[in-house]
Amino acid sequence: MMDELEFLKKDWKKQGADFPKLTYDEIYKLIHKKSSSIVKWIFIICIAEFLFWGLITLCIPDSTFVIYEKFNLKTFLFVTQALHYVVVFAFIYLFYKNYKTISVIDNTGLLMKNILKTRKTVNYYVYYNLILYVLLSIVLNGVMFSHPNILIENLMPANSGLDTDKFLTVMIVVQIILLLVMCGIIWAYYRIIYGILLKKLNRNYKELESLEV
Amino acid sequence: MNKEIEHKFIVEFEQNQNIIHKVCRIYTSNQDAHNDLFQEIAIQLWKAYPKFRGESKLSTWMYRIGLNTAITLYRKSKRSIVTQDFDSVLYKIESTSYDDTEEEQLKLMYAAIHQLTDIDKALIFLYLEDVNYKEIAETMGISEVNARVRMNRIKTRLKTILNP
Numbered sequence: 450m451m452d453e454l455e456f457l458k459k460d461w462k463k464q465g466a467d468f469p470k471l472t473y474d475e476i477y478k479l480i481h482k483k484s485s486s487i488v489k490w491i492f493i494i495c496i497a498e499f500l501f502w503g504l505i506t507l508c509i510p511d512s513t514f515v516i517y518e519k520f521n522l523k524t525f526l527f528v529t530q531a532l533h534y535v536v537v538f539a540f541i542y543l544f545y546k547n548y549k550t551i552s553v554i555d556n557t558g559l560l561m562k563n564i565l566k567t568r569k570t571v572n573y574y575v576y577y578n579l580i581l582y583v584l585l586s587i588v589l590n591g592v593m594f595s596h597p598n599i600l601i602e603n604l605m606p607a608n609s610g611l612d613t614d615k616f617l618t619v620m621i622v623v624q625i626i627l628l629l630v631m632c633g634i635i636w637a638y639y640r641i642i643y644g645i646l647l648k649k650l651n652r653n654y655k656e657l658e659s660l661e662v
Numbered sequence: 663m664n665k666e667i668e669h670k671f672i673v674e675f676e677q678n679q680n681i682i683h684k685v686c687r688i689y690t691s692n693q694d695a696h697n698d699l700f701q702e703i704a705i706q707l708w709k710a711y712p713k714f715r716g717e718s719k720l721s722t723w724m725y726r727i728g729l730n731t732a733i734t735l736y737r738k739s740k741r742s743i744v745t746q747d748f749d750s751v752l753y754k755i756e757s758t759s760y761d762d763t764e765e766e767q768l769k770l771m772y773a774a775i776h777q778l779t780d781i782d783k784a785l786i787f788l789y790l791e792d793v794n795y796k797e798i799a800e801t802m803g804i805s806e807v808n809a810r811v812r813m814n815r816i817k818t819r820l821k822t823i824l825n826p
Contacts, residue, residue: 456768476672480672480705486734556726558804653779660808661808
């Protein structure tokens with residue numbers, strides 16, 4: 450076997466004639482093409498995620514908040530929103546900082562570590578959004594359902610024929626289903642993104658890490 | 663970017679392009695994949711070039727970027743193609759097992775290398791390029807001892823693949 454490897458090594462050094470030789474112009478064209486590196490894809494996906502979660506907050510119509518005023522939740526929501534923006538900017542800063550440390554000239558282990566770290570920052574951002582969403586749902590619904598009379602007064606359509614108990618049950622069930630569907634969609638999305646884009650990188654990183662144990 | 667730097671880069675790339683072809687040869691088993699990887703490495707080299715100060719040899723610098731690009735590049739699974747290539751080579755060898763030509767032996771070696779993991783491919787590449795263990799360790803970000811141990815394991819693994 451060692452002979453075979455030595456044999457390959459000899460041939461390895463001789464090879465070259467069978468490779469196509471690119472000319473100056475061909476190289477010029479080549480280096481101006483678009484990169485398809487994983488770092489670039491991660492950057493694009495992460496920016497899209499920041500935008501997505503940012504837009505979701507902006508897209509909630511003001512009328513939604515009218516109901517909360519009736520429960521004296523306006524100040525609470527205002528403070529929460531202000532804090533939320535601070536956290537979002539902290540995440541964007543961390544993401545940018547990590548992204549900037551990625552350098553193709555680092556050793557392989559460090560490079561993979563930095564790529565995965567950048568990606569992880571954005572994962573935490575998404576977890577944060579999910580947790581915030583779940584917590585807010587629980588708090589807001591908790592407050593609203595503890596004052597069922599205000600809720601019924603404002604939200605139950607007149608002449609619906611439903612009795613108040615039934616209406617409250619329907620409201621709770623709808624809220625829970627919405628919460629579960631939302632979490633399910635996001636979980637599936639992450640399985641797919643990780644499954645497709647980062648599986649190989651994760652595997653390679655773990656392998657290299659295991660060499661050092 | 664500066665035209666002068668660009669010119670210098672292209673000239674140096676033109677002279678050293680074989681290094682990139684060799685990386686592609688280890689990491690890919692068909693022409694399309696070879697070309698894709700070659701293009702991506704060229705782009706990454708060019709992006710990194712303005713920061714290249716010549717502290718290390720150009721070849722060392724190219725190894726590092728070439729291997730890093732190959733290891734981190736997202737590719738669709740080419741496993742089925744690899745297996746198919748490997749099988750067809752095996753079949754060919756079986757049918758002419760009494761007059762093994764050198765070329766067939768080499769093909770079999772490459773097919774075996776294509777079965778290795780991305781990390782092991784990098785180590786084999788550096789070994790074939792006669793890079794010393796200190797530099798291999800630095801390139802991969804592992805210790806020199808572990809680089810040696812791993813290389814011995816790869817040799818054993820290649821042996822198992824070639825003589826099942």
